[in-house]
Amino acid sequence: MNSEDLFDHIFMSENRCARNLYLIVTWYQGNGYRDGFEEGTRQGMLDGQKHGASHGAKVSFYRGFALTWKCLLQDTANAKSRKQVKAVESLIGLVEQFGYDNAMSTSLLDEIQKIRTKFRQVCSLLSVPTDFHDYVNGSSGMSF
Template identity: 90%
Template structure:
């Protein structure tokens, strides 16, 4: 190696190390970002799944409770409960990338509030999950 090549090698080492550091940092950041994204997605998916599953169980329970009543108010309640069941069953669990996912969950929440109003029960989903609604199993 001649003296010019040695000088260029020393002079360019800072650029080389900076480039290597950037590349290594970018790769590590990408890897960590993917892990964090998977963790966040799994957590959020579990929350949505829990909520939708609650609505399904709620609606099926009320459908069973109301099935033997014959007055006009009960028929209206059953119709609303069946509508909620239909929305839950159409919910797209298998396509998390769907652009209509937020619209679907909002329709389910709205129908749930309507059903609760017709049944004269509290509408806060979190009260049921935390057990503060007075219900026990």
Template identity: 50%
Template sequence: MAGGSGNDDLFESVFMTENRLFQEGYREGFEKGTQRGLRDGRRHGASHGATMSTEISFYYGFAIAWKCILQDNTDAKSRKRVKAVEALLHLVQKSPHENPQSPKLQEDMDKLRAKFRQVCSLLNVPADFKDYVKNSSGVTF
């Protein structure tokens, strides 16, 4: 019986080693996956935030430039355009871009994009933000 007991210990030792190595591998993989997930998440968040910031900054500059262009005109059509441009400026300034975790961020961005399209329609200029970014990417100072 002593020989059988030693044999059982040998199989138990092999099984326990396999189980221990499996647990160590799982733990190590989980830690590396968590680290990579955080790194990739930060990179994605920074990229998405930069894109959103570029878009908001563009709307702000667009509105300021058109407000300057239209400020001296006094006809009714120009007043309507200035009012729409000022509404766009107001939306840009009240958007919660300082708080990226705001639950209203996407809703505010949708409102901002809609107002931009409305202003572009009133001004008879292209309303696609991507066209402006694509055309200005080759500009150097």
């Protein structure tokens, strides 16, 4: 090896190190991006399913609540009960019009808010509390 090659080797070593470092960094960045994208997609799907199931359970609860009260009130004939039945039927109508099949709808949150508002109105007319968390979450404290 002559002296020029030796000096070129020493002089170019910084460039080789920088190029190798660049290749290593881009490889890790590419893999990190791919790994992060895959993990983010997976976590997003799980969170979306959980959130969607929560909304579905609430809307189903409102429907069951309204149908139960409609059955309980159907044989009464006074003016107050007619108003209650009308409000309950309105709640049933809102729930049945709810679009389950289009999760990307821009009016989805508005529809859920209308259902919640109508539910609160029905509860007020029926003189029942609007907080059913203890009943919906189950009887975790009870054992048989």
